[in-house]
Amino acid sequence: MKSSFNRRQFVNTLGMGSLGFVFLNSFSQTHPEIIMHNANIFTSNIDYPKAQAIAISNGKVIAIGNDADILRLSGSKTRRINIGGKTITPGFIDAHSHPAYSGRAHLRNVDCDLRSIQAIKDAIKSKSIETRPGKWISGFKYDDTKTTDGRYINRYDLDEITPNHPILITHRGGHTVYVNSKALKMAKIDKSTVDPKGGFIVRDENGEPTGLLKENAVELVNKLIPNEFSAKDNQEGVKLITQMMARSGITSVTDAYGDQKFLTAYRDAYKANELSTRINCMIGYFEIDDFIDQGIKTGDGDEWVRIGGMKLTCDGSISERTARLSKPYIGRPNDYGIIVMDEEELYGHAIKAQKADWQIGIHANGDVGIEKSLNVFEKIQREYPRNDPRFRLEHCTVINDEILKRIKKLNVIPNPFSTYVYFHGEKMVAYGKERLENMFAVKSFLDLGINVTQTSDYPPGPFEPMMAIQSSVTRTDMSGNVWGASQKISVEEALKVGTINGAYASYEEHIKGSLEINKLADLVVLDEDPTHVDTDKIIDIKIERTMVNGNWVYES
Numbered sequence: 001m002k003s004s005f006n007r008r009q010f011v012n013t014l015g016m017g018s019l020g021f022v023f024l025n026s027f028s029q030t031h032p033e034i035i036m037h038n039a040n041i042f043t044s045n046i047d048y049p050k051a052q053a054i055a056i057s058n059g060k061v062i063a064i065g066n067d068a069d070i071l072r073l074s075g076s077k078t079r080r081i082n083i084g085g086k087t088i089t090p091g092f093i094d095a096h097s098h099p100a101y102s103g104r105a106h107l108r109n110v111d112c113d114l115r116s117i118q119a120i121k122d123a124i125k126s127k128s129i130e131t132r133p134g135k136w137i138s139g140f141k142y143d144d145t146k147t148t149d150g151r152y153i154n155r156y157d158l159d160e161i162t163p164n165h166p167i168l169i170t171h172r173g174g175h176t177v178y179v180n181s182k183a184l185k186m187a188k189i190d191k192s193t194v195d196p197k198g199g200f201i202v203r204d205e206n207g208e209p210t211g212l213l214k215e216n217a218v219e220l221v222n223k224l225i226p227n228e229f230s231a232k233d234n235q236e237g238v239k240l241i242t243q244m245m246a247r248s249g250i251t252s253v254t255d256a257y258g259d260q261k262f263l264t265a266y267r268d269a270y271k272a273n274e275l276s277t278r279i280n281c282m283i284g285y286f287e288i289d290d291f292i293d294q295g296i297k298t299g300d301g302d303e304w305v306r307i308g309g310m311k312l313t314c315d316g317s318i319s320e321r322t323a324r325l326s327k328p329y330i331g332r333p334n335d336y337g338i339i340v341m342d343e344e345e346l347y348g349h350a351i352k353a354q355k356a357d358w359q360i361g362i363h364a365n366g367d368v369g370i371e372k373s374l375n376v377f378e379k380i381q382r383e384y385p386r387n388d389p390r391f392r393l394e395h396c397t398v399i400n401d402e403i404l405k406r407i408k409k410l411n412v413i414p415n416p417f418s419t420y421v422y423f424h425g426e427k428m429v430a431y432g433k434e435r436l437e438n439m440f441a442v443k444s445f446l447d448l449g450i451n452v453t454q455t456s457d458y459p460p461g462p463f464e465p466m467m468a469i470q471s472s473v474t475r476t477d478m479s480g481n482v483w484g485a486s487q488k489i490s491v492e493e494a495l496k497v498g499t500i501n502g503a504y505a506s507y508e509e510h511i512k513g514s515l516e517i518n519k520l521a522d523l524v525v526l527d528e529d530p531t532h533v534d535t536d537k538i539i540d541i542k543i544e545r546t547m548v549n550g551n552w553v554y555e556s
């Protein structure tokens with residue numbers, strides 16, 4: 001596919017300010033546009049962790065300090081906002097998520113994050129009424145462990161909804177789908193159909209397909225669904241999802257598997273003034289040649305839509321229990337998970353990106369997947385050393401001491417799931433209590449000074465930063481089970497992981513991630529101080545307002 005971008009569009013247009021320390025009178029000529037005062041400000045700046053007031057002009061922080069000093073700077077046109085003692089933090093950075101993909105799903109598909117099969121049927125029924133007969137109905141975010149029925153949804157449930165529409169609903173984790181009889185018929189899947197390589201057509205005791213298709217069998221049906229998303233739809237999806245994220249306190253997000261069309265959607269949304277969060281767009285390895293050919297690389301773009309690293313995938317997923325482990329899953333003694341791409345192939349893509357000055361992120365969940373990915377990073381850095389490559393391990397879930405040492409030595413950035421312990425507790429049984437002490441190992445990373453980030457991977461994990469903080473601080477799921485207590489961190493640590501560490505992961509720590517002079521005015525007003533509420537109530541903290549670039553993108 002030919003790239004529709006040229007190099008000029010991505011030349012970094014941002015004049016980077018020098019790192020500002022807190023002092024007050026360096027800009028005596030102009031008065032601030034906005035002053036927020038009487039606030040409890042958590043800055044994420046280690047040199048000046050707390051403040052009461054902040055002054056903003058032209059989308060940037062121009063002063064931060066105590067009420068008296070900052071208020072003294074105001075002029076007749078300054079908007080003074082009394083925050084009433086509430087808490088301000090830097091805007092949250094979701095360092096690995098899938099905004100464009102999930103945005104258009106929210107726009108068009110049925111959200112199946114519901115608590116019973118009946119509720120899902122009702123939601124699909126409503127959609128079918130407004131959908132022309134014969135057209136596909138797609139659902140997403142279905143999770144078999146979240147419905148009270150204690151079983152998978154099947155073709156017969158879906159058949160009861162409508163005889164006129166083919167239906168496909170995708171599991172939250174993304175590797176399995178559930179279809180109705182009409183869809184099976186269209187795909188010519190019946191009793192006699194052989195499982196494709198690397199895929200499973202799940203069958204009942206009589207050999208009849210149940211409607212559940214796994215891994216490579218998904219494609220048998222997926223290929224029949226026409227791609228009806230126009231550039232306009234993609235743009236609208238971006239508008240919707242970035243609004244949803246901004247409402248939860250996110251001001252920057254990394255798309256961990258972007259491509260040409262998603263990048264276009266982000267840029268279109270930005271131009272139309274419809275982008276509520278900043279985007280760091282990683283590019284899937286399959287399109288990387290187009291970008292390299294045009295001289296585009298990591299860091300091009302501007303502070304709103306920026307080119308991130310190249311993305312590769314090494315092993316399976318945590319939520320669907322396919323990550324490649326050195327010790328088997330609990331209750332499945334022969335199951336070690338899967339490798340998606342072997343080391344040699346990973347290397348082939350990675351060395352190309354390394355030579356073209358791209359940051360590289362490899363999806364690696366299990367300890368075996370992580371070791372293989374580290375082998376690749378070490379090899380390309382040995383053969384073709386780059387200054388400050390900031391290799392990324394996407395997820396980096398199951399670790400050990402040796403892995404930690406290698407990550408530290410190479411300054412690799414781990415991007416673990418931040419909401420899984422809280423939200424996906426019921427899936428942790430497959431990993432076991434003991435292994436959980438070394439999973440989503442934020443404390444182990446922080447203890448070694450490793451720049452670990454906050455991530456959702458949305459849709460697989462919820463993106464709300466307050467859930468991420470509670471999950472990291474309590475290591476407790478929604479039913480009260482504790483998973484990996486040794487990895488608990490403090491609220492202050494979680495706040496930094498979710499802000500300044502995310503900025504570092506995309507080489508943007510000079511412009512955002514903390515509230516200090518010359519940095520972008522991206523911040524959140526919370527109705528309670530997360531360092532003062534009960535740790536199991538952090539999730540209930542309300543986001544009152546979200547500011548990006550000095551403008552309110554959300555006000556409750």
Ligand SMILES: [Zn+2]
Nearest residue numbers: 096097256457
């Ligand atoms: Zn992902």
